[in-house]
Amino acid sequence: MKVLVPVKRVIDYNVxxxxxxxxxxxxxANVKMSMNPFDxxxxxxxxxxxxAGIAEEVVAVSIGExxxxxxxxxxLAMGADRGIHVLHDGETEPLAVAKILRALxxxxxxxxxxxxxxxxxxxxxxxxxxxxxxxxxxxxxxxxRLEISGDAVSATREVDGGLQNIELALPVILxxxxxxxxxxxxxxxxxxxxxxxxxxxxxxxxxxxxxxxxLRVLQVVEPPGREAGVKVETVAELVDKLRNDAKVI
Amino acid sequence: xxxxxxxxxxxxxxxxxxxxxxxxxxxMGGGLDLLVAGHDCAGVAEQAAAVAGVGTVKVADAPExxxxxxxxxxxxxxxxxxxxxxxxxxxxxFGKDVMPRAAALLDxxxxxxxxxxxxxxxxxxxxxxxxxxxxxxxxxxxxxITVRTTAFEAAETGSGTGTVAALGATGDAGLSRYVGSExxxxxxxxxxxxxxxxxxxxxxxxxxxxxLIEAVADRLGAxxxxxxxxxxxxxxxxxxxxxxxxxxxxxxxxIAVGISGAIQHLAxxxxxxxxxxxxxxxxxxxxxxxxxxxxxxxxxxxPELEEELERQGYxx
Numbered sequence: 163m164k165v166l167v168p169v170k171r172v173i174d175y176n177v178x179x180x181x182x183x184x185x186x187x188x189x190x191a192n193v194k195m196s197m198n199p200f201d202x203x204x205x206x207x208x209x210x211x212x213x214a215g216i217a218e219e220v221v222a223v224s225i226g227e228x229x230x231x232x233x234x235x236x237x238l239a240m241g242a243d244r245g246i247h248v249l250h251d252g253e254t255e256p257l258a259v260a261k262i263l264r265a266l267x268x269x270x271x272x273x274x275x276x277x278x279x280x281x282x283x284x285x286x287x288x289x290x291x292x293x294x295x296x297x298x299x300x301x302x303x304x305x306x307r308l309e310i311s312g313d314a315v316s317a318t319r320e321v322d323g324g325l326q327n328i329e330l331a332l333p334v335i336l337x338x339x340x341x342x343x344x345x346x347x348x349x350x351x352x353x354x355x356x357x358x359x360x361x362x363x364x365x366x367x368x369x370x371x372x373x374x375x376x377l378r379v380l381q382v383v384e385p386p387g388r389e390a391g392v393k394v395e396t397v398a399e400l401v402d403k404l405r406n407d408a409k410v411i
Numbered sequence: 412x413x414x415x416x417x418x419x420x421x422x423x424x425x426x427x428x429x430x431x432x433x434x435x436x437x438x439m440g441g442g443l444d445l446l447v448a449g450h451d452c453a454g455v456a457e458q459a460a461a462v463a464g465v466g467t468v469k470v471a472d473a474p475e476x477x478x479x480x481x482x483x484x485x486x487x488x489x490x491x492x493x494x495x496x497x498x499x500x501x502x503x504x505f506g507k508d509v510m511p512r513a514a515a516l517l518d519x520x521x522x523x524x525x526x527x528x529x530x531x532x533x534x535x536x537x538x539x540x541x542x543x544x545x546x547x548x549x550x551x552x553x554x555x556i557t558v559r560t561t562a563f564e565a566a567e568t569g570s571g572t573g574t575v576a577a578l579g580a581t582g583d584a585g586l587s588r589y590v591g592s593e594x595x596x597x598x599x600x601x602x603x604x605x606x607x608x609x610x611x612x613x614x615x616x617x618x619x620x621x622x623l624i625e626a627v628a629d630r631l632g633a634x635x636x637x638x639x640x641x642x643x644x645x646x647x648x649x650x651x652x653x654x655x656x657x658x659x660x661x662x663x664x665x666i667a668v669g670i671s672g673a674i675q676h677l678a679x680x681x682x683x684x685x686x687x688x689x690x691x692x693x694x695x696x697x698x699x700x701x702x703x704x705x706x707x708x709x710x711x712x713x714p715e716l717e718e719e720l721e722r723q724g725y726x727x
Contacts (some may be wrong), residue, residue: 179539188543200656255513257520282655282675284538286523287507291481292515299482302585303508306649316590320649321504322603322658324594328480330587340642341649341655376520380533380546388681391702397715400539400687400705401723407686408702410664411607411631411725 163332165346166272167206167242168263169201169224171233173282179283185381188283197233200278202240202345203338207308208276209241210343216310220242221270225262227251231361232276238356239348246270246360252371258366258373260292265369267297272333279304279337290337300330323366412441415469415491417484417500417509418459422449422477425458427604428501430568431560436499438528438563442466444495445573448487450477460573462566468573473580479590481508486581488513492553496531502602504558514555521555522547525561526574533638541679555567560603561661561682597635597652602653607636607664608683610653611646612676614636614669614690614709618646623710624668624719630726636660638667638676654679669709672697689713 174194175178182189197205211217222237224230225248235247246299248262267275280287296303300315302308306325307318315330348356394400395402404411414436419426429445436443437712445459446485448471459468469491475483475604492498492513500506502524526544533548534556602608609631610679621635628635636658637651653660665683670676672688672695680686681700683723688701691708698704722727 173539175675188539255520257515257518260515270611280656282540283541283685285655286521288514288521288523291508291511294481295485295512295515298586300584301512303481304504305677319504322591324592324615324648326478326592327458327590328587329590331710339649340639340652347692349615369549376549376551377522378548378550380548382538382543382545383539385537385544388686388700391697393698393704393706395711396704397705397707397719401702401716401719403703404664404685404687405723408664410685411720 164219164221164270164272165211166267166270166275167201167204167208167220167222168236168277169205169222169233169237170198171195171224171230172198172281172361173225173302175199180327181382181384185377185383187382193210197236198278198281200280200338203244203340203342204276204278204352205240206336206343211274213320217241217274221246221272223263223266224359225250225254225259227401234361235325235356236348237352238359240346241352244359247361249363249365253375253390255375255377256286256288257294257376258371259289259300260296261371262366262369263293263343264296264371265371274332274334274336276336280341283370290335299335301335302328302330303337304339306339308336308342355364412656413495414439414443414497415443415495416443416445417488417498417506418445418447418455419501419505420449420452420455422452423454424500425455427565428503428560430565432499432501432558433464433565433566434563435525435528436497437464437566439497439531441496444469446471446491448476448484450474456575458568460575462568462572462573463571464566465571465573469578470575470576471578471580474578475583476503477534479505479509480587480589481512482584482586483581485512485516486584489516490581491578492517495553497554498634499556499558500562508510508558510555510557516530517553517555519551519553519555520549521557522549523557524559525556529554540674541620541681542674559659595648597620600632600634601630601689602634602636603658603660605633605662607633608636608660608662609633609666610636610638610670611641611668612670613640613644615641615646621647623713627713627720630717630720632726638670638673667701668713670697671695672700
């Protein structure tokens with residue numbers, strides 16, 4: 163069984179995003195980029211499926227500019243077997259990404275596709291659900307537990323009020339939440355080994371997908387800032403301020 | 412112009428998140444209907460008809476909708492969407508699961524988690540953990556939208572005069588099966604609608620110390636939350652998580668205890684009206700957004716806070 167893991171190159175989660183002066187987007191020049199944190203969890207889960215003998219091959223996919231190959235190499239260094247890069251300069255929206263992934267799924271015929279629940283740049287939380295719809299597969303989103311036995315899939319989902327358990331059958335789309343696992347670090351020998359692993363390259367045109375964005379971004383601005391307030395010295399002073407100045411208790 | 416709001420409910424009660432989505436939907440203009448898909452959910456339909464501004468409540472009552480499974484909900488939405496220009500749901504785990512699946516089937520690029528309606532085609536949404544606000548315009552024939560509930564007031568209930576109409580069911584897609592839920596049972600208010608929220612972070616050191624802030628929560632009738640660091644460390648369940656990857660809250664009062672103030676946490680709480688930070692590290696970034704900061708050891712300050720509230724008669 164093959165597992166496909168899409169990975170996105172995003173601004174590193176420790177870096178504060180800055181709006182461009184012309185308000186057309188976010189400043190990405192000379193900013194540290196990393197693999198989307200939820201995608202690291204996806205790669206880890208795929209590797210665990212392979213290590214448990216459930217999956218034979220883990221294929222990492224990334225869509226975007228040439229530098230996305232670095233993100234694929236990160237997945238390969240963690241232990242993925244090979245990579246696929248779909249070269250596309252410019253914006254990618256979830257629907258177009260889902261269509262590209264559908265085309266790849268039809269070529270590669272994986273039984274499981276694991277995606278992060280959301281990318282920390284556009285915060286859309288759409289791609290996995292859209293891909294499931296386009297392929298006509300079942301979806302288990304925001305999962306914190308996964309068991310696969312034969313064709314049967316059992317998953318626990320993180321929902322607003324707690325947890326939800328569902329069952330599905332392969333093939334299936336999974337999207338990962340934080341507590342599913344703790345991703346491994348790539349060891350130095352594995353980083354070296356990853357350099358020799360193959361990465362195939364396509365363009366959206368090769369896959370007959372039009373990647374043009376549907377949404378027009380009119381402007382991107384900074385949110386109104388919050389002024390730092392005052393320091394209080396004691397708990398009694400705090401309670402007094404909350405009660406008599408802010409009037410919130 | 413016609414807007415359909417997808418109601419979130421548990422087959423007996425309409426969830427408050429729906430009311431915030433209604434307010435956003437009314438701002439888009441045109442008539443507004445509500446879709447209640449569930450099983451044995453007639454009571455919910457009645458509540459929905461009483462929401463101010465609702466025209467028709469469309470009810471799809473069948474076993475395949477009992478648990479809101481995305482595969483079945485999306486099939487229904489595709490059929491119902493033909494009569495509407497906008498299909499809107501709250502950006503809860505329910506809305507986030509269901510809406511993109513329907514959007515892809517309708518070949519629509521969804522607009523997620525909007526915080527403002529500019530006009531019928533144009534919306535503002537936070538990106539990059541709320542560090543930027545993007546204004547986006549959609550030209551899709553049917554727009555699928557999820558709504559950040561804290562950015563819109565709840566619609567009034569009780570005064571509405573909606574009519575109820577039954578819809579045909581679309582059948583079970585047979586792709587997933589609901590097994591059961593383990594819902595957190597708590598006497599405290601729900602995190603996203605609480606007037607006061609008190610959250611603990613890595614500084615709590617252990618889940619066993621959370622009763623310290625729970626005691627304060629009970630004095631103030633507050634909900635209890637946590638930072639991602641505290642969830643990651645296993646102190647509390649994930650449904651406590653406030654932040655970019657958890658819940659977004661905007662209470663009257665937010666008390667951050669032992670939370671440093673990482674970007675991803677601020678994304679979930681910086682729209683709170685009043686923010687209090689208790690942290691022993693005076694350089695912690697949380698103090699940059701706090702209205703009132705107390706530099707102190709939380710293990711001393713939090714019990715003191717509880718005692719002070721008790722002394723002043725809170726929660727008695």
